[in-house]
Amino acid sequence: MTERPPTLDAVAQRAGVSTGTVSRVLNNAQHVSQKARQAVERAIEELGYVPNTAARSLAARRRGAVVLAISSEDPALTANLFFAEVITGVNAVIEETDLQLLLVLAASQRGQDRFTRVLHAADGVLLLALREHDPLSKLAADSGLPVVHGGQPLGHTPRHYVDADxxxxxxxxxxxxxxxxxxxxxxxxxxxxxxxxxxxxxxxxxxxxxxxxxxxxxxxxxxxxxxxxxxxxxxxxxxxxxxxxxxxxxxxxxxxxxxxxxxxxxxxxxxxxxxxxxxxxxxxxxxxxxxxxQPIEALGREMTRMLIRLINGEQPTSLILPTELIRRDSA
Structure with a gap:
């Protein structure tokens, strides 16, 4: 069996840094500490990692933003604890990168128009709370950008998603x-x-x-x-x-x-x-x-990690997170 070449994740794990830090080193970004840069360079040498040139070219053309689009128009949505925890998880991973997070509530036609406009400023898309035949799926797919779904939309299974059991x-x-x-x-x-x-x-x-x-x-x-x-x-x-x-x-x-x-x-x-x-x-x-x-914050983190890997030219597999029963007083 042919041994698979080392991945960006393997380099990050060996160096003890995030994949975003590895990407910044590969792209000669200025704001990376000398210690982190040396650790990444050492891991690359030890693993024999060969950067994906197509991904490097893509990185050079980055716009510097990720869109999180939620199929809702409720301005109080961030007070919903489920969505608040997902957003916390997304932001925790974004903080490790140079990317900005753009949040769009896009259930109405006006929201969908806004979503279409912000796609021009984005490197990738996270989709959440989609409904059956939700137009956000097609709008995101038509953009040609990497897309990761939080959960599986009714009616089709997307190529890249993170869901709970x-x-x-x-x-x-x-x-x-x-x-x-x-x-x-x-x-x-x-x-x-x-x-x-x-x-x-x-x-x-x-x-x-x-x-x-x-x-x-x-x-x-x-x-x-x-x-x-x-x-x-x-x-x-x-x-x-x-x-x-x-x-x-x-x-x-x-x-x-x-x-x-x-x-x-x-x-x-x-x-x-x-x-x-x-x-x-x-x-x-x-x-x-x-x-x-269900690990709600982890859902947001894993969605974002998957999207960053796609942006970096990798092909991650979709993920189902485990659930467990928590017994309290009501049953």
Whole structure:
């Protein structure tokens, strides 16, 4: 078998620096410490690394920015803890490079026009929270820039994406409720135009099917606290006998807990509740929320690392991040 040549990542690991630092050394950037420069040069020599000339040429033409486009028009989006954590992860990696981060909310036509304009100033694109047939996918693809998706859009699998094990995590949550002896288990899903919502619903259904339980107790939400409250209200009206609910996000679970408390339904004694994401507030709901943890900040970091590798001329593979059940008081 032919030995694969060393990569930029291998050089960075050997030198103990970021890939962005290696790229700056290769491109003779001025603001690199002498210590880092020497470490990179030593790693290159030890590994026999040969820089990709096409990537070097691309680097020379860089515009110096990365676009993070989110399919939303909500100006309060950064207050949403999920998106806030993703952005924190993205920014942590961007800080290691010479790149600037441009954030665009682009669900409306006006937002899409703005997205198209900023692409001319960008070296790569990160896409997040896309919906079915979302025009952002085509706009990004038509730009010819490297593109990395956060999650998989409904209807197609992009070439480069970072996602969490949504299906497996939802199955784990539902299996936990079953293990507690709950048999009338409802679910509150996300929007039906998002792959993440369908994957979590599928995991729920799989667990119930294996246990021979009914999956008829369902209400659709929208990944917001108010949406979760409205969905919980509908579930209680239609299925007052429910004894557990798997909620497809912590924000919706917080709304569901409020409604259960208002209706005098004790959690977890009468109704056990499990959420998904493990945002910070999951620890502070009443009662504290049992949930499925996905590494949200790591999602942002890995998306950005993948994009930088693409910008540097490499071809990384897509990545699925693991999820785990975090047990607290609600189930």
């Amino acid at each position: 949504n299906r497996g995590g939802a199955r784990l949550a539902t299996e936990h409720l079953i293990s507690l002896g709950r048999r009338r288990i409802a679910t509150i899903t996300g929007g039906t135009d998002q792959q993440v919502a369908l994957a979590r619903h599928l995991g729920y259904r799989e667990a119930l099917a294996l246990a021979g339980l009914s999956e008829k107790r369902l209400a659709h939400g929208d990944f917001t606290e108010s949406g979760g409250a409205a969905a919980m209200t509908r579930l209680l009206a239609e299925h007052p006998d429910l004894d557990a609910v798997f909620v497809a996000s912590d924000a919706m679970a917080a709304g569901a807990l409020d409604v259960l408390r208002e209706r005098g339904r004790r959690v977890p004694e009468e109704v056990a509740v499990v959420g998904f994401n493990d945002i910070v507030t999951a620890q502070h709901t009443q009662p504290a929320l049992t949930t499925v943890r």
